[in-house]
Amino acid sequence: MWADDAALDAADRRLDEWETSLAEQASRATTLSTRLRAITGTATSPDGAVEVTVDSNGLLADLRLDERIRQQSATRTARQITDTTRVAHADLLKRLTGTTVEILGAGDPTGQAIIDSYRRRLDPTEDEPHARR
Template identity: 65%
Template sequence: MWADEAALDATQRRLDEWESTLADRARRAQSLATRVAALNGTAHSPDHTVEVTVDSAGRLVDLRLDDRVRQHSAAHTARLIVATTRTAYADLLRRVTVTTRETVGADDPTGQAVVDSYRRRLGDERSDPDADR
């Protein structure tokens, strides 16, 4: 009978460890979600006439134009805004990647899914299977 009790104890310890591991992963995932939600990405155009900030969802939340944009055509300024927004997206992706590694680790499947999701949503060419064409 003792062998059955020992097996039962060992099984209980494994279940306790599994439960603890799941609880720890849930805490880290919640921490990641909270930290990522607070992130933003910011970029300046090469000539510093345009500054763009996007929030954690990739939405434009701030756009600053230096008075020097008046020296350029509207089309030129529009191109600068679009290009600078893409750079702000890249900054956001970089911040999400760093935060994910710090919070859950680079090899964590949840973390990888979060970073991959941002790559797809923000148009990072590494997530596009046709990008090498």
């Protein structure tokens, strides 16, 4: 009879540990979600004429153009905006990666899946070996 009580106690402890683990995982997931939604990426063109901020989805959140752009072609301005947006995406990915690793840990498979998902969305050339960088 004693062995059955000991086994029952061990099973209760395992269930308690499992429940605690699930609660901790849920808490980390909520924290991560909240923090990731608040992250932005920002970049400024080398000459300072263009500043781009993207939101946590990589969408344009803010665009600031210096008056100096009036002295250059629209084509050059468009290229600067595009190039600076790519750099802002890289900044966003760096920040998202840091936050994910901070909260979930570097070896966490869920964290790596989240980072990989953002990487695919923010750098579509990642899968194109011959794409221009």
